[in-house]
Amino acid sequence: MASTQALVAHKVKSALVLENVVLDNLQPDEALVEIHATGVCHTDLSCIDGTLPAQFPSVFGHEGGGIVKEIGSDIQNCAPGDKVLLSFAYCKSCPPCSSGHPAYCHAFAARNFGQCRTDGSSALKVSASGAKCFGHFFGQSTFARHAIVHASSIVRVPPDTPLELFAPLGCGMQTGSGAILRTLDVKEGSTVAVFGVGGVGMAAIMASKLRNAGTIIAIDLQPARLDLAKELGATHTIVGSDKDIIQQIQNICPPNGVNYAVECTGVPTVLGTMLDSLGTRGKGATIGAPSPGVKGSVDIFTHLVLGREYVGCCEGDSVPHKFIPYLIEQHKAGKFPLEKLITYYDIKDHEKAFADTKGGRTIKAVLQW
Secondary structure (H helix, E strand, O other): OEEEEEEEEOOOOOOOEEEEEEEOOOOOOEEEEEEEEEEOOHHHHHHHOOOOOOOOOEOOOOOEEEEEEEEOOOOOOOOOOOEEEEOOOOOOOOHHHHOOOHHHOOOHHHHHHOOOOOOOOOOEEEOOOOOEEEOOHHHOOOOEOEEEEEHHHEEEEOOOOOHHHHHHHHOHHHHHHHHHHHHOOOOOOOEEEEEOOOHHHHHHHHHHHHOOOOEEEEEEOOHHHHHHHHHHOOOEEEEOOOOOHHHHHHHHOOOOOEEEEEEOOOOHHHHHHHHHOEEEEEEEEEOOOOOOOOOOOOOHHHHHHHOOEEEEOOHHHOOHHHHHHHHHHHHHOOOOOHHHOEEEEEHHHHHHHHHHHHOOOOOEEEEEO
């Protein structure tokens, strides 16, 4: 066993402590990765503050980028010295995984939110007490200098890949862009509305432009975010506090709304507005996650007569080892300017990174070791 530093959340809503933890031995389907950068996702913050259920003490983080140091005997998709980006974990064998939809793995919840290996063991221990520390969050737990990572979470990338830039592709960026490119399959020349343009919503804006949508509408409470959305490809913006959002969208996209829409906030009332923004045979997708058990309501009759479709979207329905390299290539071509969203923080400044993320002062915070 070896030790490393990690940000440990000892209990719900507590400040994270940078301290030493002990790593368990590698299992055959795991690799030891030295983490160089990791994105901060609202899912991490929601688990830390109790909005989403989690076990404590724990190490979170699930948008890692690093270098492989050791591999288990069954690992075939990377070797020591490889640069890798890390994404969600999946079983590889259930029907969704086998059919190219690992984001809907039958074991998705257990493998990503269970915070332990499939055999129930922990990859981490808190050194001061020797007590179990939950980890393996999304198969990785990258708020740590070193992480024991499940094979399915590993995406090997070229040696010249800037890890600090592309680490956020592992979750938020592939979720927003995948919603447009895969879940909704937005067509060229069509109309799109994006509700909530944080990191995930900005990725949806960029992907809509990448797909050559004719009209791209960004809706958000913060004017600065709307300005950036226009820079990234939005053709129109609407302030989220306006009382006539649906009317504005219908004026932009007559007679009755957009072809496609995505909801990125997880707020039930915003979801209702998103659905109402859809035109005839429009299709909408939910990306934002509310607290478990929170419910909304919809106008069933209107959806029926207009032939609207509504779907959930997990991780952009992406296949990470294919989709992440695709996004990197689009960035190289100047079509996915991820760098305009990122603010970098030293790992010791994690509290500021979390506060800036919650307060909307940064679109995508990236912690660096």
